[in-house]
Amino acid sequence: MGCALAYQLAKRNVDVVLLERATLGSQSTGKCAGGVRQQFSMEANVRLQRMSVRMFENFEFETGHPADFRQIGYLFVLTLPQHIEDFRHNVEMWQRVGLTEARWVDPDEAARMVPALNVEDVLGCTFCPSDGIASPADVTAGYVSSARRHGARLKEGVEVTGIDLAGGRVQGVRTSAGDIATRLLFNCAGAWASSIGRMAGLEIPVLPYRRQVAVTGTFPTVPRTNPMTVDFQTSFYFHPEGDGVLMGMSDRSEPPGYVTEVNWDFLEKMFVQAERRAPPLAGAGIKTAWAGLYETTRDHQAILGPVPELEGFWCAAGFSGHGFMQAPAAALLLTQLLLDQRSEVDISPFAFTRFAKGSLVHEKNVI
Ligand SMILES: Cc1cc2nc3c(=O)[nH]c(=O)nc-3n(C[C@H](O)[C@H](O)[C@H](O)COP(=O)(O)OP(=O)(O)OC[C@H]3O[C@@H](n4cnc5c(N)ncnc54)[C@H](O)[C@@H]3O)c2cc1C
Known part of the structure; x- marks a missing residue:
């Protein structure tokens, strides 16, 4: 940012x-998985993301540097009647705001798009072909x-260590390398945004949550064109990463904190879910795994x-x-x-x- x-x-x-x-x-x-999508439930996020996608498409022209933006699409896999209902509203809103390429996909078509997918309990899916993944x-x-x-x-x-205030406004920042006078600062400190706020006497309500991903070795069953696939009920997702697969899932029961060690016990739970939603993944060897932080507000x-x-x-x-x-x-x-x-x-x-x-x-x- x-x-x-x-x-x-x-x-x-x-x-x-x-x-x-x-x-x-x-x-x-x-640490991020590189996902870029427009399928949000809040209209403002969809509008923002439509703009971001255009910027990712033009990134190399704009900066002279590739973004490796591959528009393989995002497939949201829905297994609960409530989620089908919610996504019905989403799809209507997406059409209204111009995300017309996003559409419903039935389980048979989803199985053709994602050969590894188990669609036994799938009620429906949404797919947006202009979503994709880019290289952070x-x-x-x-x-x-x-x-x-x-x-x-x-x-x-x-390191920013303090903020100087006077007359109800920012006057400068203190850093590990000396002071800098400024009348404007942007807090872009990600998971640490609240600590920057505290330096100025403000409560910036951002909490850190550990999130983890694992990457397999070469795994042709998930081809390079496989959409980013999200099992919405559990948050398990996977997408092609190089010749392998990147998988992630949120541990929704973990309290906030700054720990970024890999929790292998939780990854075991993720692999169980991986095997259920995409059975061939059970045979994919894990090459590496890592953890990073989400920077979460109360309304996401x-x-x-x-x-x-x-x-x-x-x-x-x-x-x-x-x-x-x-x-x-x-x-x-x-x-x-x-x-x-x-x-x-x-x-x-x-x-x-x-x-x-x-x-x-x-x-x-x-x-
Ligand atoms: C496993 C995982 C998967 C993810 N997948 C996706 C995804 O697919 N798509 C997506 O859009 N997002 C994803 N995210 C979220 C995404 O990574 C973050 O939303 C995004 O990177 C936030 O960017 P940022 O610049 O705000 O934060 P950061 O990249 O964390 O940058 C903040 C910087 O502030 C610095 N900082 C903090 N305090 C100070 C200080 N006092 N002084 C100086 N510097 C300071 C930090 O060192 C840090 O480098 C994922 C995150 C994780 C952990």
Whole structure:
């Protein structure tokens, strides 16, 4: 998020310093599964994502760097009557907002699309062919080099340790490498966004949740064209990764925390689910696994824009597990809001003020 924003701001001649205490793209972004989709339950997310998908499509033209965006589609596999009902509303809304390529797929067609899929208990699926997967490392690298080309200063190994305030506004940041005077800061600290908020006396409601993925060796039963497949009831998903398969599932019972060791006991549970939904995966050897953090808000929506209590404090955080795919559009729209006082897609549903108002609309299509 920070790299995308540094690029968009620098392109509009804003003097940008990006501070990263570790290395760029090493935290949630570097651990992410690379999924890019538009099939959300909240209209604002669909509109945002339609824009992001166009930006992923044009990424190489825009930055000179490939995004490795492969539009293999996302297949949502539905096994509960309630989810069929919810997705009926989703499909109507998707058509209304112009996501006309998203459609229902019956179990037989789903089995043809995804040869490994067990469709015995499947009631229906939705498929959007313009969804897909991209490379987080490539996208980060593209934004980093483009931001620097436009004059942004991106500093690694520099930690933000404090925020100077006076007169009800931001005056500067303190860092492990000295103080920097600024009247504007963006909190792009991912799973650590709340700690940046505390430095300014603000409660930014973002909690860290461990999420894990495992990758197999070569596995031709899931070909390179296999859609990203999501078993919506359990959150188990898989997509082709190189010549193998990447699988993930959310441990919905795990409390928030910053632990990022792999929990093999939970992965065993994931493999049981993998075998149930896609039986051939039982024979796929695991090559590697890792864990990273989701940065989750109460309504599973990002926090985008100014925090009115403190002038000069803006948020681009709380993406709740869909920040890689949302960062391109979010960065452009935040830049427009800052410099033009309006954005071409309305991002007011993501305003920080919704928490105080209690007007939370939950994004339901969360994996
Ligand atoms: C296993 C897994 C799978 C995922 N799959 C997907 C997916 O398929 N699609 C998708 O869109 N999203 C996915 N996500 C979510 C996605 O990774 C995040 O939403 C996204 O990367 C958030 O980007 P970010 O830039 O906000 O956070 P990060 O990439 O974590 O960047 C925040 C940075 O802030 C730095 N920082 C924190 N505190 C400080 C400080 N005090 N000073 C300086 N620097 C600081 C951190 O070091 C970090 O590098 C997945 C996440 C995980 C863990």
